[in-house]
Amino acid sequence: MNVLDRFLQYVDRCMPYECWEWHGSLNRCGYGQFWLNEKPTYTHRWLYQYLFGAITKGLQCHHICENRSCVNPFHLELVTPHDHSVNLSPNNIVYQNVRKTHCINGHELKGDNIRMYDNTERVCKQCHREYLRQWRKNKL
Numbered sequence: 326m327n328v329l330d331r332f333l334q335y336v337d338r339c340m341p342y343e344c345w346e347w348h349g350s351l352n353r354c355g356y357g358q359f360w361l362n363e364k365p366t367y368t369h370r371w372l373y374q375y376l377f378g379a380i381t382k383g384l385q386c387h388h389i390c391e392n393r394s395c396v397n398p399f400h401l402e403l404v405t406p407h408d409h410s411v412n413l414s415p416n417n418i419v420y421q422n423v424r425k426t427h428c429i430n431g432h433e434l435k436g437d438n439i440r441m442y443d444n445t446e447r448v449c450k451q452c453h454r455e456y457l458r459q460w461r462k463n464k465l
Contacts, residue, residue, distance in 0.1 A: 328361065329375065332368070335359070336396055344395040353394040385409050407452045426453055 334356075347357030347368050350392035364385035370386050376398050380386065384403040388395055425434055428449035432438060440448040 332372065341397070341399055343397070344390050344392045344400065345397040347391075347394045347396050351394060352369075357394050357396060370400055372396050373398050373401050413414075422447055429431065 335347055337346045337348065339345060342447070343413055349368070350358050352365075354356050358365045359368060359371075360366070361371065367386075369388065370380065373386055380403060383405065385406055386401045387404045387409050388400055389402055390400040392400070405444055425447065427433055428451075430449065432449045432451045434447055434449060438450050440450050440453060442448060
């Protein structure tokens with residue numbers, strides 16, 4: 326079975342204007358992924374490149390539909406990282422996270438108190454340290 330056939334087994338293809346839902350593995354941010362050449366690969370990026378060619382260095386695939394599990398290539402556009410972050414919808418979790426000034430425990434999210442994950446998720450270092458302290462304490 327070739328890669329495209331294997332890929333399409335996990336896709337609900339509807340009309341061209343509707344989302345094509347990925348029903349395989351999702352990462353913790355909700356993006357579809359599958360294993361290709363022994364490494365995880367984002368589904369939306371793979372199909373875009375399969376159909377239209379390589380993604381120019383410095384550009385990102387943006388889901389116009391705001392559905393991270395969508396693999397419809399017509400719902401994707403290539404944008405700069407700046408445009409991707411500036412043009413996010415207020416309903417988008419990344420947009421909401423960027424706008425946070427304090428964590429849920431009231432610690433300020435700035436300077437040395439921020440830990441970044443995937444260049445999209447900011448985590449309070451004070452809360453993370455406390456979590457690790459509790460985890461170590463309970464593990465002993």
